[in-house]
Amino acid sequence: MQFRTTLRSLCLGAALAASTALPSFAQEGEVTIALRVAVNTFDPHMTGTVGSDLSVLSHIYPALVLRGPDLKLQPSLATSWEMVDPTTWRFKLAEGTTYADGEKIDAEAVKWNLDRVRDPKVGARIAGWFSLVSEVNVIDPTTVEVKTSAPYPALADQLSMFLLLPPKWAETHNPATETLSGGPYAVEENVPGDRITLKANPDYWGDKPTFQTVNFRTIPETGSRIAALLAGEVDLITGIPTSEIARIDAADNASAGAVDSTRSMLIKFNHEKPPMDNLKFRQAVNxxxxxxxxxxxIFDGKATVSQCQILSKDYFGYNPELEPYPYDPDKAAELFAESGVDLSQPIEIEVPVARYLQGEEVTQVIASELTSLGLNMKISEIEFGAFMKKQIEGRDLAQMAVQGLAWPTIDADGMLTMFSPGNVYDYWGNEAFGKLLDEGRETTDKDARQKIYAEATKLMCDEAASGFLYVQPETYGVSDDVTWQARGDDWVRAFDMKPKT
Known part of the structure; x- marks a missing residue:
């Protein structure tokens, strides 16, 4: 109890100083969204970053399906879709859909995009999402068929992340730096690293956009985002400390809150480096x-403790039967002793800076608690890009790393695969776990899949494959000029917002 009281005092003491709220001057027909990081590319096939790149690009390019604020799939370019057999999906497209230059958004365009992203010569960042796609067939201008080499029950979910470039236009333009609208908005101005201004596309084939102008401003610093919201300069911010929610709520022009995200925070163990290959040592850490x-x-009670798994309740395959490892320092000390590990040896724990909500604070607490039990802990803070390169390309993850994981399909098949033998993210190498995931892909029966994933998550828990922490809260602040349904999957889109009447 003393730890919680002291830590709460430190967190509150570090909170930003209160500022006086000014009346909002957001213009009618205009909305402004603050991004935490800058947009890196306009090519939707070269990025998997939802909170910036794909959120902006989803205003410009069409998708077959979209995931709504309720996290359910909804029609977009595809008016309907069905799994014809375990390895065949069929999508029916809306008629009369075009890009701004008149190029058709038809079955041929969908096929070209899926072929492009799977072409090794293109080197698409998201090629792995569609590794099971074996063939794309045009049935007629408004019907496209996608065949897979194995059952892919989450294909429609994955396609909610897949944005469609105009094929003919792309032959003579660079999609990384140029755009041609096929969605509700077109780019009017782009100041790299600072702001992107979108204007409503008058030729859009779908519902007329609510806002005539959408501004995306890049504001990396948390205090500056909050100040911009309270000054009425922006209408939506995300990624704020939970300690700031009450202050924003107290303002007369904005409100704030938090919901569970789809991102689970964990201590990733590198089983390839001692002592993380020791089961009792891993269990002791938990x-x-x-x-x-x-x-x-740290999170004012707004974070949900993980149920001994990396899946949150939003995911298909979540195991409700599992319980968290209880906080038990005496049990931990007993297991550390039984492990036979020399606790004086240095144990490194890495954390990417400015990546996860208050991740550095969490890492300090973890290191402090392990140190109090006799471990020789060393914290290494590292830039996120360097961390990912070290983890994936260098295969040199530290013995422990504080990391957050999420998967856009919100399905166990994607999320758990990051711990499957052979996956670039895996440092566990558990063959039994890999076989269970293979079984899960061999059937489209939901009950059978749920049972398999229950077994797989239990195995992860029993083997302490990682240190299971909490579901990261998705925090936000929104101006009183708009309505927006908070969601936990990082999408920030103007077409999910409306002026407050």
Whole structure:
């Protein structure tokens, strides 16, 4: 209890100084969204970053289906879709759809995009999403058929992330730096690293956009985002400390809150480096961390403790039968002793800076709790890009790393695959776990899949494959001029917002 009280005081003491709220001057027919990081590319096939790149590009390019604020799939370019057999999907497209230059958005365009993203010569960043797609067939101008080499029950979910470039236009233009609208908005101005201004596309084939102008401003610093919201300069911000929610709520022109995201925070163990290959040592780490204390003290109770799995309740395959490792320092000390590990040896724990909500604070608490039990902990803070390169290309992850994982399909097949032998993210190498995931892909029966994933998540829990922490809260602040339904999957889109009447 002393830990939670002290930590809460430190967090509150570090909160930003209160500022006086000014009346909003957001113009009618215009909305402004603050991004935490800049847009890196306009090519939707070269990025998997939802909170910036894909969120902006979803205003410009069409998708077959969209995931709504309720996290359910809804029609977009595709008016309907069905799994014809375990390895065949069929999509029916809206008629009369075109890009701004008149180029058709038809079945041929869909096929070209799926062929492009799978072409090794293109080197698409998201090629792995469609590794199971074996063939794309045009049935007629408004019907496209996608065949897969194995059952892919989450294909429609994955396609909600897949934006369609105009094929003919792309032959003579660079999609990384240029755009041609086929969605509700077109780019009017782009100041790299600073702002992107969109104007409503008058030739859009779908519903007329609510806002005539959409501004995306890049504001990396948390205090500056909050100040911009309270000054009425922006209408939506995300990624704020939970300690700031009450202050924003107290303003007369904005409100704030938090919901569970689809991102689970964990201590990723590198089983390839001792002592993380020791089961009792890994279990001891799980008992040593006061996850409820972290949720209460750092996140003001707005973080949900993970149920001994990396899946949150939003995911298909979530296992409701699992329970968290309880906070039990005595049990942890007993297991550390039984592990036979020399606790004086240095143990490195890495954390990417400015990537996860208050991730550095969480890492300090974890290191402190493990140190109190005799471990020799060393914290290494690292830039996120360097962290990912070290993890994937260098295969040199530290013994422990604080990391957040999410998967856009919100399906166990994608999320759990990051721990499957052979996956670039895997440092566990558990063959039994890999076989269970293979079984899950061999059937489209939901009950059978749920049972398989229950077994797989239990195996991860029993083997302490990682240190299971909490579901990261998705925090936000929104001006009183608009309505927006908070969502936990990082999408920030103007067409999910409306002027407040």
């Amino acid at each position: 008992y040593a961390i006061d996850k409820t204390g972290i949720a209460d003290a």
